[in-house]
Amino acid sequence: MICGDYHVHSVFSDGRDTLEDIAAVAYKTGMKEIGFSDHSPMIFDTDWNVRKDRMKAYRETVELIKKHYEGRLGVLCGIERDLYADRDYGELDYVIGSVHFVKKDGVFCPVDSSFEELQREVEARFAGDYLSFAEYYYDEVASLSLSKKLDIVGHFDLVTKFNEKEKYLDAESERYKKAWKCAADELIKRDVPFEINTGAISRGYRTTPYPSKEICGYIASRGGRFILSSDSHAKETLRYKFDEFGNYANGRLVDRACAYSPADPLI
Numbered sequence: 622m623i624c625g626d627y628h629v630h631s632v633f634s635d636g637r638d639t640l641e642d643i644a645a646v647a648y649k650t651g652m653k654e655i656g657f658s659d660h661s662p663m664i665f666d667t668d669w670n671v672r673k674d675r676m677k678a679y680r681e682t683v684e685l686i687k688k689h690y691e692g693r694l695g696v697l698c699g700i701e702r703d704l705y706a707d708r709d710y711g712e713l714d715y716v717i718g719s720v721h722f723v724k725k726d727g728v729f730c731p732v733d734s735s736f737e738e739l740q741r742e743v744e745a746r747f748a749g750d751y752l753s754f755a756e757y758y759y760d761e762v763a764s765l766s767l768s769k770k771l772d773i774v775g776h777f778d779l780v781t782k783f784n785e786k787e788k789y790l791d792a793e794s795e796r797y798k799k800a801w802k803c804a805a806d807e808l809i810k811r812d813v814p815f816e817i818n819t820g821a822i823s824r825g826y827r828t829t830p831y832p833s834k835e836i837c838g839y840i841a842s843r844g845g846r847f848i849l850s851s852d853s854h855a856k857e858t859l860r861y862k863f864d865e866f867g868n869y870a871n872g873r874l875v876d877r878a879c880a881y882s883p884a885d886p887l888i
């Protein structure tokens with residue numbers, strides 16, 4: 622049983638619940654460790670990131686929760702940091718590196734906001750060619766490997782978010798495979814775990830996690846490692862379907878929470 626979850630959003634960014642409420646559920650359900658990872662401030666305005674002037678409150682709130690659960694539940698203050706994040710807010714316990722936008726012709730094109738928006742962007746900036754868009758996306762993902770701090774690779778193939786229902790990308794095409802393999806090779810060199818992220822399942826977009834089973838197999842065969850994460854935006858989905866998809870890691874799963882041994886027995 623996996624006892625930790627490190628990709629969790631709260632009301633500080635686009636999650637539904639407070640940090641306190643999420644921590645209470647984590648504790649009650651027997652988790653050993655929880656990592657908060659709200660969306661980092663960006664270099665442009667969005668309505669789903671922590672505002673820069675709220676970062677101090679975010680850190681202080683997590684610090685209070687850490688103290689409250691000391692010896693009972695490990696609590697970490699992380700961030701899900703977009704490639705185009707505003708990084709000027711000091712160090713946190715850990716960083717999930719994610720790509721939610723590609724920057725093309727000076728314009729930030731969202732990867733995962735909605736299929737309609739994706740269609741508009743691909744038409745406008747990639748001449749309607751989804752494979753070109755995917756190649757561009759994986760170039761951006763590869764550049765996460767240059768980040769100064771990177772502890773977890775977030776939802777590696779987010780570009781396929783709507784592909785189960787809409788079928789805009791041919792995942793069997795050689796161009797597509799070449800694109801993700803190049804990005805995976807760059808990131809494997811950083812020797813940090815890739816997420817097996819069940820967030821799009823709990824929110825009804827997909828039936829399988831990021832990355833695909835084929836990509837997981839490739840990463841594992843090259844010596845990469847994995848960490849299960851729920852990308853929760855509500856407290857009910859902590860550790861969502863972890864038991865079901867742990868096998869995607871091909872025996873290369875990192876279970877950080879095992880290292881945490883609370884003084885008091887958990888419920």
Ligand SMILES: [Zn+2]
Binds near residue numbers: 721775
């Ligand atoms: Zn994300």
Ligand SMILES: [Zn+2]
Binds near residue numbers: 852
């Ligand atoms: Zn997230």
